[in-house]
Amino acid sequence: MxxxxxxxxxxxxxxxxxxxxxxxxxxxxxxxxxxxxxxGSGKTTTLSIVTGIIRQDNGFFKWFGKxxxxxQRRSIGSLIETxxxxxxxxxxxxxxxxxxxxxxxxxxxxxxxxxxxxxxxxRSRFSTLSLGMKQRLGIAAALLGDPRxxxxxxxxxxxxxxxxxxxxxxxxQQVHQGKTLILASHILSEVEKICNHVAILKNGELLxxxxxxxxxxEDEIIxxxxxxxxxxxxxxxxxxxxxxxxxxxGVLVLTLNEKVTAxxxxxxxxxxxxxxxHMLSRKxxxxxxxxxxxxxx
Amino acid sequence: MRRxxxxxxxxxxxxxxFRITLGIxxxxxxxxxxxxxxxxxxxxxxSLSDLFRFPxxxxxxxxxxxxxNMLLALIIIMITTKEFNNHTFKTxxxxxxxxxxxxxxxxxxxxxxxxxxxxxLGATSLTLGLIYSYKLTFKIAMENTWILxxxxxxxxxxxxxxxxxxxxxxxxxxxxxxxLAMRVFVDPVLFLILRKQEVRWYLPxxxxxxxxxxxxxxxxxxxxxxxxxxxxxxxxxxLPEGLPAWLNILLVLLYTSLAIWLSYRLMQRRRFT
Numbered sequence: 001m002x003x004x005x006x007x008x009x010x011x012x013x014x015x016x017x018x019x020x021x022x023x024x025x026x027x028x029x030x031x032x033x034x035x036x037x038x039x040g041s042g043k044t045t046t047l048s049i050v051t052g053i054i055r056q057d058n059g060f061f062k063w064f065g066k067x068x069x070x071x072q073r074r075s076i077g078s079l080i081e082t083x084x085x086x087x088x089x090x091x092x093x094x095x096x097x098x099x100x101x102x103x104x105x106x107x108x109x110x111x112x113x114x115x116x117x118x119x120x121x122x123r124s125r126f127s128t129l130s131l132g133m134k135q136r137l138g139i140a141a142a143l144l145g146d147p148r149x150x151x152x153x154x155x156x157x158x159x160x161x162x163x164x165x166x167x168x169x170x171x172x173q174q175v176h177q178g179k180t181l182i183l184a185s186h187i188l189s190e191v192e193k194i195c196n197h198v199a200i201l202k203n204g205e206l207l208x209x210x211x212x213x214x215x216x217x218e219d220e221i222i223x224x225x226x227x228x229x230x231x232x233x234x235x236x237x238x239x240x241x242x243x244x245x246x247x248x249x250g251v252l253v254l255t256l257n258e259k260v261t262a263x264x265x266x267x268x269x270x271x272x273x274x275x276x277x278h279m280l281s282r283k284x285x286x287x288x289x290x291x292x293x294x295x296x297x
Numbered sequence: 298m299r300r301x302x303x304x305x306x307x308x309x310x311x312x313x314x315f316r317i318t319l320g321i322x323x324x325x326x327x328x329x330x331x332x333x334x335x336x337x338x339x340x341x342x343x344s345l346s347d348l349f350r351f352p353x354x355x356x357x358x359x360x361x362x363x364x365x366n367m368l369l370a371l372i373i374i375m376i377t378t379k380e381f382n383n384h385t386f387k388t389x390x391x392x393x394x395x396x397x398x399x400x401x402x403x404x405x406x407x408x409x410x411x412x413x414x415x416x417x418l419g420a421t422s423l424t425l426g427l428i429y430s431y432k433l434t435f436k437i438a439m440e441n442t443w444i445l446x447x448x449x450x451x452x453x454x455x456x457x458x459x460x461x462x463x464x465x466x467x468x469x470x471x472x473x474x475x476x477l478a479m480r481v482f483v484d485p486v487l488f489l490i491l492r493k494q495e496v497r498w499y500l501p502x503x504x505x506x507x508x509x510x511x512x513x514x515x516x517x518x519x520x521x522x523x524x525x526x527x528x529x530x531x532x533x534x535x536l537p538e539g540l541p542a543w544l545n546i547l548l549v550l551l552y553t554s555l556a557i558w559l560s561y562r563l564m565q566r567r568r569f570t
Contacts, residue, residue: 051391053569070395078391081570084384089311100304101392141392 001028002064004149004180005050009059012045012204019045020204022059027182027197032175034195034212035184036290042204043184044081047153051078074102077147079155083138087127091118091137094126095144104145115170116140131158139167149180156190168194188290200290220256223248224265225278232274241265251278301402302409304389309406314375322368322414326421347517349429352440356512358422359444363509366452367480369410370459374472377403377463387569400564403460404557411452419445444509450546451508454553458501461556464563498540501552507539508549 003026010023020042027033035043048054050061052073063072085094095109113119116136121129129137135158142150155171156164171194175181185191191198192212199209208215226232233245233252241264244255254265262281269276309315336345348357380386386399394402419442426438459476466472484502491497498504539545 048570052396053387053390055566055568070390070393070398072393073391074393080387080391084388086308086311086385087383088313089308093307093311097304097307098388098392100300100307101389101394103300103393141388 001030003027003062004029004031005061005063005182006065007046007050007059007061010046010049010056010061011058012042012049012054012056018204020049020201023201023204023206025199025206025209027180029180030178031197032181032195033183034191034198035182035201036186036188036191036198037184037201038186040203041186041201043186043201044153045204046201047078047080047151047182047184051076051080051151053080074145075147076149076151077142077144078151079138079142080151080153082157083134083141085126085134085137085141088125090123090125091129092122094137095141098141098144102145108144108146112140112143115143117166132160132163135159136163136167139170143170143174147179149182150174151182153184154186155183156185156187220260220262221282222254222256222262222265223251223278223280223282224254224269224276225251226269226274226276228274232269232272235272235274236265236268239268241268298401298405301398302405305402305406309376312376312379315372318368318372318375322365323417325365325368326362326417346429348512348514349425351426351430351433351438353512353517354422354426354429355441355444358418358425359448359509360512362418362421363448363451363506366414366455367477369414369452370455370476371473372410373403373407373456373459374463374476375469376406377460378467378469378472381467382469384569386567390569396564396567397561400561404457407453407456407460410456411449414452415445415449418448447508447546450549450553451505454505454508454549454556457553457556457560458505461560461563464560464567498545499548504540504545504548504552507545510539 005025005027007023007025010025011021012019023042023046025033025035025046035046037043045054049056050063050068052068052070061068063076066072086097089097091113092109095112096106099106099109109122110119113122116139118133118136118140121133126134126137135155139152139155142152150171152171156167159167168190171181171183175194181194183191183195196212197210198212198215200207200215224232229247229250229252233247236242236252236254237245241257241260242254243257246253256262256265262279266276266279348354389399390396423438427433430438458479462476462479463472466475480502484500487500488497488503491500498507540548
């Protein structure tokens with residue numbers, strides 16, 4: 001697959017705060033690449049560097065396998081942090097400026113305003129928009145000219161639940177059309193719903209990096225207890241049913257292998273002449289798994 | 298180039314402070330056409346309209362309108378700092394302008410505005426000259442038009458310095474204040490402190506104002522009165538001072554290049570978040 005963006009040893013610090021340290025990322029064509037991390041983990045700094053807003057201290061990055069230059073950004077649609085436009089110009093004129101920068105005709109403006117549900121406001125000044133509308137205009141601007149790559153930094157910031165759903169729908173459509181997406185978010189479910197690849201950042205360092213399915217897989221976890229927990233634990237460890245066995249507050253906590261059900265575990269215990277008197281299915285939420293990853297070290 | 302200018306044009310023509318400042322600039326110029334002749338009627342012996350004859354009108358109007366260049370510099374400061382305040386430099390970068398293009402955009406505007414100012418001065422001087430001159434020959438009318446070239450350099454220099462101050466300070470009010478203070482306070486005070494030294498003529502603002510010097514008003518009135526004995530100018534202590542013209546122009550061009558080079562460096566390093 002063709003390389004879209006790669007970074008190598010990217011570092012940036014502000015005075016004595018390290019924003020990102022030695023960041024290596026590889027993003028290929030058609031990927032929906034999520035950059036996940038808590039606030040202050042360096043997501044925005046990373047995206048600001050690759051979109052030219054700030055300069056890195058060390059390391060380098062390449063767009064489309066070439067040294068970065070301004071003209072490459074004309075085929076990328078970006079929204080970094082909050083969108084900024086000329087407050088005294090109306091939406092249409094603001095988008096015209098972007099068309100001029102990208103060197104494209106104004107014909108696409110109507111379409112993107114429609115997509116962002118701002119068509120009726122096209123003659124309003126930017127300063128009269130609500131926060132959510134501004135955010136939607138930012139997304140509209142990113143979609144201008146149907147770019148092959150989208151770089152979105154917290155695109156659902158400041159939107160109401162309905163707006164969040166709409167924006168996700170728009171972004172998902174882009175992904176389904178085969179566009180490359182680079183999405184920074186602190187919301188795990190957002191990355192999980194939209195992306196197929198995820199990089200997890202913490203304190204400016206890459207903690208984990210891989211397909212969403214592997215990294216954020218939902219494990220089936222059950223609590224189980226019988227008269228002889230120790231024996232049951234030993235037997236289960238030797239079986240193909242479970243990945244992990246732990247003891248917590250006098251009950252066994254089992255992490256099941258894929259496609260294994262609680263019933264199978266019960267049958268297994270019974271076959272071993274152990275009668276289970278407590279059993280509770282407890283799905284490990286992605287949220288706690290994400291927190292677990294981020295808490296490490 | 299045309300693309301950059303077009304973007305700048307959309308931004309500016311819809312920006313009220315720009316329209317207002319430019320309006321004031323126009324007004325200040327037209328005042329020259331309306332008010333000076335009106336004032337003239339109240340001064341009996343010396344007639345101001347003598348100053349509006351060819352070829353003196355070129356020098357006189359250039360000197361009078363030179364301070365208006367400050368307004369143009371203020372426009373540049375305003376629109377540049379606004380790009381920082383509105384974070385629109387950032388927007389323009391992420392959609393594909395380079396840092397060099399951002400600077401080029403503003404420099405093109407500086408060129409356009411200084412050409413515009415020079416043309417306006419030329420047109421005003423020509424109009425007044427045609428109205429008030431007795432003898433009209435092409436040669437006399439075109440004498441002294443070289444001053445327009447100096448005026449062009451002067452307005453270009455002011456705006457370039459304004460651009461540098463704006464990129465350095467980023468805040469609108471502080472930038473305006475700094476620039477005005479340089480012109481009306483810092484430079485004149487330094488000039489006084491250094492009054493014994495030759496170096497005082499090398500101060501950036503002073504060198505720029507010296508480009509369009511005070512015309513020889515006494516000489517003009519003398520010629521009118523046809524008095525045989527000329528007034529001893531050295532006795533009046535108004536002997537022309539300063540650097541030779543070529544050095545003065547060179548110096549201002551040097552300052553302007555320095556301002557542009559520093560602006561370029563700043564632009565390359567700035568964070569546009």
